[in-house]
Amino acid sequence: MTNDTPHNDRDAGESGAHQTYTPPNMLKIKVGDGAERIPPELEKKVNAIIAAEKDGYFKMLGEEVGELLKLKAKIVAGKEIDAASRERIYAIGHRVRSEAGMNDLHLIGTVANLLCECLDHPDGVKGSLIAFVALHIDAMGAIYAGGQNVDNNAIGGQIIEGFKQARAKLLK
Amino acid sequence: MAMGHRNYDFSRLSVLLVEDSSYMRKILKHVLLGFGMRDIVEAEDGGSALNTLKSRPVDFVVTDWEMPVLNGIEFVEMVRRAPDSPNPFIPIIMVSGHSEEYRIISAREAGVDEYLVKPLSAAGLYSRMVAIIENRRPFVRTAKFIGPCRRRKKPKHYRGQERRGDGRMAGLGGFDSRAQSQSAVDDIMYKG
Numbered sequence: 446m447t448n449d450t451p452h453n454d455r456d457a458g459e460s461g462a463h464q465t466y467t468p469p470n471m472l473k474i475k476v477g478d479g480a481e482r483i484p485p486e487l488e489k490k491v492n493a494i495i496a497a498e499k500d501g502y503f504k505m506l507g508e509e510v511g512e513l514l515k516l517k518a519k520i521v522a523g524k525e526i527d528a529a530s531r532e533r534i535y536a537i538g539h540r541v542r543s544e545a546g547m548n549d550l551h552l553i554g555t556v557a558n559l560l561c562e563c564l565d566h567p568d569g570v571k572g573s574l575i576a577f578v579a580l581h582i583d584a585m586g587a588i589y590a591g592g593q594n595v596d597n598n599a600i601g602g603q604i605i606e607g608f609k610q611a612r613a614k615l616l617k
Numbered sequence: 618m619a620m621g622h623r624n625y626d627f628s629r630l631s632v633l634l635v636e637d638s639s640y641m642r643k644i645l646k647h648v649l650l651g652f653g654m655r656d657i658v659e660a661e662d663g664g665s666a667l668n669t670l671k672s673r674p675v676d677f678v679v680t681d682w683e684m685p686v687l688n689g690i691e692f693v694e695m696v697r698r699a700p701d702s703p704n705p706f707i708p709i710i711m712v713s714g715h716s717e718e719y720r721i722i723s724a725r726e727a728g729v730d731e732y733l734v735k736p737l738s739a740a741g742l743y744s745r746m747v748a749i750i751e752n753r754r755p756f757v758r759t760a761k762f763i764g765p766c767r768r769r770k771k772p773k774h775y776r777g778q779e780r781r782g783d784g785r786m787a788g789l790g791g792f793d794s795r796a797q798s799q800s801a802v803d804d805i806m807y808k809g
Contacts, residue, residue, distance in 0.1 A: 462759065462760070463757055463758060463759040464757070464758045465755050465756065465757055465758075465766070466706070466755060466756040466757075466758065467755045467756070468706040468753075468756060470750075470753055471676060472630065472676055472677060472708065472749060472750045472753075473750050473751070473753075475626075475629040475630055475676065476625040476626050476627055476629065476630060476750055477623070477625065477626055478623050478625070479623050479624050479625030479626075479747070479750075480623065480624060480625075481747055481751070482740070482743075482744070483739060483740045483743035483744070484624060487624070487651070487652070487739070487743075488739050488740055488743075490651055491647075491648050491651040491652070491739035492739055494647045494648065494651050495644060495647070495648070495737075495739070498640075498643070498644060498647075501640075502640060505640055536683065539683055539714050539715075540638055540714070542714050542735075543638075543641070543713070543714030543735035543736060544638070544640060544641060544735065544736065545736070546735075546736030547644065547735075547736040547737055547738075554736065561714075565717075
């Protein structure tokens with residue numbers, strides 16, 4: 446359906462001729478009315494479904510961390526981050542930052558996020574990018590080795606404290 | 618308008634789920650099944666998702682960003698702009714680990730309806746589904762853009778919670794000061 450009513454989309458950087466369409470809302474017709482916030486019983490049920498996958502996720506995470514550690518060994522030995530290794534490290538880091546938090550593994554997810562950020566903005570690293578990347582991967586390895594409850598115990602706290610201090614030195 | 622005492626009947630909806638991670642695909646599928654959906658079609662990348670859309674109509678799309686072959690942004694652009702697109706107006710929810718401002722703007726410019734930052738939560742996905750059901754934006758076509766209007770008020774029920782991070786990580790900082798929480802992402806998506 447097309448109408449000629451002027452519609453202001455200029456805030457998004459456009460000006461000049463434009464058309465506005467209002468497609469029929471088939472979704473609304475099909476689903477009817479419902480709650481604007483997720484009903485608590487539904488949220489509980491769906492969160493239980495996600496929680497049931499935690500063990501499987503932790504096992505898969507172990508494989509990904511293992512691959513990161515191998516890639517780290519390769520770039521440290523070769524003294525350079527080749528494009529393929531960089532791409533693969535980013536891909537794994539991105540997946541971990543996206544998925545770990547769902548399984549209450551926030552520490553490793555946060556370090557993975559910082560790893561991706563430094564690959565996105567390598568100019569922000571003052572010293573060796575290889576050392577910086579290696580630090581993050583080592584931290585992820587240590588956090589993983591701390592087990593599924595590492596976020597809630599003293600080991601996790603110690604790893605993060607050491608990671609923070611080492612990271613601060615590399616940023617100086 | 619959404620009503621407070623009824624549950625949506627999602628059982629009649631069909632969705633195309635585009636995600637390269639088998640784990641995330643499984644989780645998303647289970648969440649959507651938990652919502653009551655029955656017709657869930659899966660694709661591992663944007664290229665196979667496009668082929669699927671051409672052979673089989675669905676009611677909406679949930680897509681990742683980072684994927685091989687054709688990534689989520691390229692996929693959305695093809696759906697919105699390709700001359701042979703089977704449905705340029707189909708609602709699209711992007712679920713991605715990217716949360717930087719420039720990336721959110723790219724998604725908006727590609728024609729994404731809603732953007733949800735991973736880690737995924739049931740409440741977050743539900744709120745985006747409600748948005749495309751109750752507050753679907755009109756489509757705008759200009760010389761450079763076709764997609765949902767990029768200027769609309771943020772729905773009041775958005776949760777906008779920060780799901781990444783941990784108190785012990787405070788002070789670490791990052792390289793990109795524009796890295797966004799979900800609520801900041803919503804502000805970018807809903808300039809109004």
